[in-house]
Amino acid sequence: MPLPTIEWIGVVDGRIKLIDQTLLPNELKYVYCDDIESIYNAIKTLMVRGAPAIGIAAAMGTVIGIKNKNAVNFESFFKQLKEVTSYLGSSRPTAVNLFWSLKRMEDTALRNSDKPISEIKDILLNEAKTILEEDKEICRKIGENGENLLEDGSCVITHCNAGGLATGDYGTALAVIFAAVEKGKNIRVYADETRPLLQGSRLTAWELKNAGIDVTLICDNMAAHTMKTKKIDCVVVGSDRIAANGDAANKIGTYSLSIIAKEHNVPFYVAAPASTFDLSIVSGDEIPIEERSPDEVTSISGNKIAPDDIKVFNPAFDITPASNIKAIITERGVINSPNTENIKNIIGNKP
Amino acid sequence: MPLPTIEWIGVVDGRIKLIDQTLLPNELKYVYCDDIESIYNAIKTLMVRGAPAIGIAAAMGTVIGIKNKNAVNFESFFKQLKEVTSYLGSSRPTAVNLFWSLKRMEDTALRNSDKPISEIKDILLNEAKTILEEDKEICRKIGENGENLLEDGSCVITHCNAGGLATGDYGTALAVIFAAVEKGKNIRVYADETRPLLQGSRLTAWELKNAGIDVTLICDNMAAHTMKTKKIDCVVVGSDRIAANGDAANKIGTYSLSIIAKEHNVPFYVAAPASTFDLSIVSGDEIPIEERSPDEVTSISGNKIAPDDIKVFNPAFDITPASNIKAIITERGVINSPNTENIKNIIGNKP
Numbered sequence: 001m002p003l004p005t006i007e008w009i010g011v012v013d014g015r016i017k018l019i020d021q022t023l024l025p026n027e028l029k030y031v032y033c034d035d036i037e038s039i040y041n042a043i044k045t046l047m048v049r050g051a052p053a054i055g056i057a058a059a060m061g062t063v064i065g066i067k068n069k070n071a072v073n074f075e076s077f078f079k080q081l082k083e084v085t086s087y088l089g090s091s092r093p094t095a096v097n098l099f100w101s102l103k104r105m106e107d108t109a110l111r112n113s114d115k116p117i118s119e120i121k122d123i124l125l126n127e128a129k130t131i132l133e134e135d136k137e138i139c140r141k142i143g144e145n146g147e148n149l150l151e152d153g154s155c156v157i158t159h160c161n162a163g164g165l166a167t168g169d170y171g172t173a174l175a176v177i178f179a180a181v182e183k184g185k186n187i188r189v190y191a192d193e194t195r196p197l198l199q200g201s202r203l204t205a206w207e208l209k210n211a212g213i214d215v216t217l218i219c220d221n222m223a224a225h226t227m228k229t230k231k232i233d234c235v236v237v238g239s240d241r242i243a244a245n246g247d248a249a250n251k252i253g254t255y256s257l258s259i260i261a262k263e264h265n266v267p268f269y270v271a272a273p274a275s276t277f278d279l280s281i282v283s284g285d286e287i288p289i290e291e292r293s294p295d296e297v298t299s300i301s302g303n304k305i306a307p308d309d310i311k312v313f314n315p316a317f318d319i320t321p322a323s324n325i326k327a328i329i330t331e332r333g334v335i336n337s338p339n340t341e342n343i344k345n346i347i348g349n350k351p
Numbered sequence: 352m353p354l355p356t357i358e359w360i361g362v363v364d365g366r367i368k369l370i371d372q373t374l375l376p377n378e379l380k381y382v383y384c385d386d387i388e389s390i391y392n393a394i395k396t397l398m399v400r401g402a403p404a405i406g407i408a409a410a411m412g413t414v415i416g417i418k419n420k421n422a423v424n425f426e427s428f429f430k431q432l433k434e435v436t437s438y439l440g441s442s443r444p445t446a447v448n449l450f451w452s453l454k455r456m457e458d459t460a461l462r463n464s465d466k467p468i469s470e471i472k473d474i475l476l477n478e479a480k481t482i483l484e485e486d487k488e489i490c491r492k493i494g495e496n497g498e499n500l501l502e503d504g505s506c507v508i509t510h511c512n513a514g515g516l517a518t519g520d521y522g523t524a525l526a527v528i529f530a531a532v533e534k535g536k537n538i539r540v541y542a543d544e545t546r547p548l549l550q551g552s553r554l555t556a557w558e559l560k561n562a563g564i565d566v567t568l569i570c571d572n573m574a575a576h577t578m579k580t581k582k583i584d585c586v587v588v589g590s591d592r593i594a595a596n597g598d599a600a601n602k603i604g605t606y607s608l609s610i611i612a613k614e615h616n617v618p619f620y621v622a623a624p625a626s627t628f629d630l631s632i633v634s635g636d637e638i639p640i641e642e643r644s645p646d647e648v649t650s651i652s653g654n655k656i657a658p659d660d661i662k663v664f665n666p667a668f669d670i671t672p673a674s675n676i677k678a679i680i681t682e683r684g685v686i687n688s689p690n691t692e693n694i695k696n697i698i699g700n701k702p
Contacts, residue, residue: 025658190664193648193657195546195570201649201657209658216662217648219546220572221604225640225669228606253572255579256611263610289576297544297568298552301654306544306552307376307560311567313541318576 008165009048009056009132011125014067016060020047021165025206036065036084043091043098046197050166051240051276052135055101058088059128062105066121074113077120081109093288094249094317095240096278101131135168138273141331142172143179146236146271149327149334150180150187154233157223157261159192160251161203162238162271172271173236174207176329181213188214190226194251195219196296196314220253227264235261239272239328246322246338247284248272252315258324270320271329277347284319292316359516360399360407360483362476365418367411371398372516376557387416387435394442394449397548401517402591402627403486406452409439410479413456417472425464428471432460444639445600445668446591447629452482486519489624492682493523494530497587497622500678500685501531501538505584508574508612510543511602512554513589513622523622524587525558527680532564539565541577545602546570547647547665571604578615586612590623590679597673597689598635599623603666609675621671622680628698635670643667 008019015034022045023029031047033039039061042048048057065084071077085102092098108127112120150156156177163174170178180187189208194200201217208215218226226232235257239248248254248270261268281287294312299305306312328335328343335346359370366385373396374380382398384390390412393399399408416435422428436453443449459478463471501507507528514525521529531538540559545551552568559566569577577583586608590599599605599621612619632638645663650656657663679686679694686697 026655192572193546195544195572198656201661205661206658209661214662216664217645217657218664219603219648220570221543221546221607222664222666222669224607224610225603225666226664228669229666230664252570252576256572256575256607259575259614260607260610263614294568297570300651300656303652303654304377305549305651306568307557310552310556310560311565313567313569313573313577313581315573315576315580318573318579 009053009060011060011063011128016057016064018042018048018057019165021049021203022047024202033061034064036061036087039064040088040091043088049199050161051095051097051238052167052172052273053165054092054095055097055275056132056135056168058098059101059105059131061088062102063121063125063128066124071117074117077117078109078113081106092290094290097275100275104131132168135273138331139167139169139171139175142271142273142329143170143175145331145334146176146269146329147179147183149234149269149329150176150185151233152185154180154185155188155190155231157190157192157226157232157235157257158204159200159237159254159257160194161199161207163204163207165203165207166238172238172273174204176236176269176271177213178211181211190216190218190232192220192223192253192257193217194253199251223257224260227260227266232264232266234267234269236269236271239270239276240317241287242270242272242277242328243281243284243287244279244343245283245340246325246328246343248320248322248325248328249284249287249289249317250320252318255318255320258320262324267326268324269327269329270325273331274347277343279347284321287319289318290316360404360411362411362414362479367408367415369393369399369408370516372400372554373398375553384412385415387412387438390415391439391442394439400550401512402446402448402589403518403523403624404516405443405446406448406626407483407486407519409449410452410456410482412439413453414472414476414479417475422468425468428468429460429464432457443641445641448626451626455482483519486624489682490518490520490522490526493622493624493680494521494526496682496685497527497620497680498530498534500585500620500680501527501536502584503536505531505536506539506541506582508541508543508577508583508586508608509555510551510588510605510608511545512550512558514555514558516554516558517589523589523624525555527587527620527622528564529562532562541567541569541583543571543574543604543608544568545604550602574608575611578611578617583615583617585618585620587620587622590621590627591668592638593621593623593628593679594632594635594638595630595694596634596691597676597679597694599671599673599676599679600635600638600640600668601671603669606669606671609671613675618677619675620678620680621676624682625698628694630698635672638670640669641667
């Protein structure tokens, strides 16, 4: 079985080439970003989404942002770099991988402050490429560490898209499924469609179907009935930021799914790289939750589906408490019963 | 404040005139049904929906169905009538009000078997009108009985549409809200959009907004986050069939919402007329769950939102166990902690 690695992003001739994920699955279209406004916009409008993918795109965006800047010394160069990173950092507030990646680019510049500016620019391009390459390796490791949680014949529910389009390789949550399938296990998946932006139906169902995996699409509100009436073995989702105590932010509806899983005694797993942990915050209460435009809820594909001027509450994420999570699957190992102590042992000081 | 009674159905010149609810809120269009195929189709395609409304439409459909039938004696007339009722009864399997209403039309014919056929037809037309009139009275009673569960300043979550478009008057779940507002209470509502057919955004949000009630639209998967971050005082929903033990079938997503409410210690109320109870079945396990077309999940307003030929699970209802329900609000009174004994005391032998 051919498992997918979607080359959704790359730096080509000094521009960022990426798939516009908002058009999938109806249209597979690449767009080119040659300034930071366009990469900011790509992140903001979810052409690129998924915590690790946002980190990769932001690193590449930083390279594009400083490409044409002229600075006579490191001090002024670094000031320009910080303008770029703080602009890109304002695109989306919740996923910590964005800030992790931008900080890594800044630190790389600082470490090379004695070199000529043109050389630092090359080093930063290489760093962005390294972030992408490392993420590929991380996906494989997450898959490897997580796949033995799935027995042959397992049936999994997933939410949103934590697959090839959200990472450098074949995902975090979906990596666990893909790796199990690579080992010859038969895995079936129910994919939550994930309102309002339908990443589950548009991206996850598409990725799994393309990989030949048995996938069934459900609306988010069907997960409880599905757990009650079908044999569901576990839930696996990704995450956008994990607090020191294991509380995990992820796409809106994840918290709901974790409560429903608990009610049905279905194990609930989060799969995420170490870069998703934010050990500077004690609990999920400190994670800022992005609220997005009412239009995302009141219209689909340009068609109005609600009354004019209706008030809308549209949080893009929610927080799943650590107590609802059986284990967090990372590239460094599986953190069972996540809490401050267990997380510290495996994640320690973030690189 | 003008509270709504939407005249969505009536018999006009021997035809049934009804609002095509699939077009709301974008278009308010009446259609005319002058044969049983068209009323069957109206129920099947959800032009008419909501358990009490289906009962009303089916009674009127029965009148239309036997209008032009010629029978020489009661025996052959009743055979024709049974053909009509069993055809209409096959339109949707879950809501018991459909079968209750059709049985009531049959019983009315049987009680009048000594009368001329033309007179029986008139009696049946009157019976259908009586069912509509009685339902109006029932809505008001449900509102009256339920409104004192809502304190001034309460904030309520509701799911799907159990309002004026689902009943003869101003609803079951929404009757509770409308009646509280009539009493001068300030009530705010979060309306689940209710995928896949969006009765919450298209109908409930529209009805509440038209009535000047403070309503905020959310996606179904946002209810848990809303309960956690906003002050939610209770959930009120309708029902399509309630078993003798209090297990209640309602629109898909209701069961999910009941689990989430329990997790947050938010009281969960079901509002429904006595005709929704099916005391012939012991528990919700015996309620048939309608599964509908994949198209409802894979496209919206004709736009595809999922990959081609994706497998879909599309149950239209789910079962909320009685243990998750704090009270069932009926026209005969409020059944607290619903169970077989408490239900029998208030509903007794169904009329």
